[in-house]
Amino acid sequence: MSLEDKICRLIRENPRYAGILERAVKVEESRLGDQYFLGWEWHEVRAWPAELMKLVREGIVDITYKSRRYTHYKLVDREAVKRALKRCGLT
Secondary structure, X not given: OOHHHHHHHHHHHOOHHHHXXXXXXXXXXXXXXXXXXXXXXXXXXXXXXXXXXXXXXXXXXXXXXXXXXXXXXXXXXXXHHHHHHHHOXXX
């Protein structure tokens, strides 16, 4: 199953993931030139950490930095996420 297929399946199961992924794309694209960008945090995409862990388990999101206080995430393939959102008719 391709990454795009996984994303569409996940969105069909729970449409809330569409908004989370759209916000993640927006945050990442707004920080493209920032060489110190570690990734986004849960509150930037308005998602509970448990929801993000499902995205990590599915291979859609990676944890890029973790400390006692912070966890930062990035999309594994931002372009694939954008294509999947478009294919599912959400953008």
